[in-house]
Amino acid sequence: MLVLGIESSCDECAASVVADGRRILSDIVASQIPLHEKYQGVVPEIASRTHLEWISGVVRQALGQAGLAPSDLDGVAATARPGLVGSLLVGLSFAKGLAWSQGKPFVAVNHILAHLYAPQLERELEYPFLGLLVSGGHSIIARVEDFDRIEVLGTTIDDAVGEAFDKVSKHYGFGYPGGLAIDRLAENGDPCAFRFPKPQLNKGEHSYDVSYSGLKTAAIRQLEQYRSPGAEASPANIAASFRKAAVDILLERLLKAAADTGLRRIVAGGGVAANSYLRSALGERTEFEVRFPPLSLCGDNGAMIAGIAARYIERGETSGLDAGVAARVPLYRRLSTAH
Ligand code: KG4
Ligand code: ZN
Numbered sequence: 001m002l003v004l005g006i007e008s009s010c011d012e013c014a015a016s017v018v019a020d021g022r023r024i025l026s027d028i029v030a031s032q033i034p035l036h037e038k039y040q041g042v043v044p045e046i047a048s049r050t051h052l053e054w055i056s057g058v059v060r061q062a063l064g065q066a067g068l069a070p071s072d073l074d075g076v077a078a079t080a081r082p083g084l085v086g087s088l089l090v091g092l093s094f095a096k097g098l099a100w101s102q103g104k105p106f107v108a109v110n111h112i113l114a115h116l117y118a119p120q121l122e123r124e125l126e127y128p129f130l131g132l133l134v135s136g137g138h139s140i141i142a143r144v145e146d147f148d149r150i151e152v153l154g155t156t157i158d159d160a161v162g163e164a165f166d167k168v169s170k171h172y173g174f175g176y177p178g179g180l181a182i183d184r185l186a187e188n189g190d191p192c193a194f195r196f197p198k199p200q201l202n203k204g205e206h207s208y209d210v211s212y213s214g215l216k217t218a219a220i221r222q223l224e225q226y227r228s229p230g231a232e233a234s235p236a237n238i239a240a241s242f243r244k245a246a247v248d249i250l251l252e253r254l255l256k257a258a259a260d261t262g263l264r265r266i267v268a269g270g271g272v273a274a275n276s277y278l279r280s281a282l283g284e285r286t287e288f289e290v291r292f293p294p295l296s297l298c299g300d301n302g303a304m305i306a307g308i309a310a311r312y313i314e315r316g317e318t319s320g321l322d323a324g325v326a327a328r329v330p331l332y333r334r335l336s337t338a339h
Helices: 033-039 044-066 085-102 111-121 161-172 178-186 213-220 235-261 276-283 303-314
Strands: 002-007 012-019 023-031 075-081 106-110 129-134 139-146 149-154 265-269 289-291
Touching: 002 044, 002 085, 002 303, 012 044, 012 303, 023 044, 033 044, 044 085, 075 085, 075 111, 075 303, 085 106, 106 111, 106 303, 111 129, 111 139, 111 149, 111 265, 111 303, 129 235, 139 235, 149 235, 161 178, 161 213, 161 235, 178 235, 178 276, 213 235, 235 276, 265 276
Parallel strands: 002 075, 075 106, 129 265, 265 289
Antiparallel strands: 002 012, 012 023, 129 139, 139 149
């Protein structure tokens, strides 16, 4: 089954052809990072206009690299939610038009579920597993029961983790996008130069929520308060200490969720899953089977959209051409028997 997946929820204009929900035949990601760099953040109006200019070229390249014509496809899919509404509309409308003109099934995809599907593109991973989805928009710890079913165990009560990386980087002028800039800078810094406070969350027995506004404020406005004796307030030291504090918040909650649910398989996804400290700290936990998608599949991409869409098409669950976009999705917390 050959499916074309289109992703345009934020600043990545991406398209990919995936065979049988797993084998990536092409994966084109046109990043708008240089266009947003001078604003140190994604400007929605620029993003949607750029998607409009780029989308047909990106799709043509994805089909070309796979050696296929539109008529060879068995389905066309696009991200429908959550994301920037104007940007989502470009990809979704393009996908609908292509599907309709070729008489192919169309699937409107949930971006969060697609990120959690990304590791399946490498090799099959058995369900259930514990998913950690960390990006500019999300910080989610979930029990992933199937490609289309997750139970959100915890999420952020304020900023997403990637957003905190981006804001701290923007404040100090470390570079854009912030997560990558801080990660690189941190390699030469002392992670103990600043000892930032941990968030005081409600201590409910089964709370896996995280919070980043306190850490962000500490790292930006109250920095000196947390400096270790003798430590230098250098960019590398700030970056290393912030990176460690930000990732440790995630790790603590994630490992608690693993202990409480008994899940031994852990899968990370989203842009922050590219973080080298997160990868090494989690990789060291040999008691778990930890899977990180390759870096190319951590950020936004069309392959995860095409891959998960194939699963829906296999089940005959396709979307109508009246499917719309949504900026947000409700994160239902279904109670499980363990809670
Ligand atoms: O998944 P993604 O490409 O887009 C969405 O937000 O959906 O994630 C982008 C986020 C940004 O906040 C970026 O700063 C962060 O991922 N990021 C990182 C790293 N690379 C990208 N954060 C920490 N460490 C990294 N190496
Ligand atoms: Zn994403």
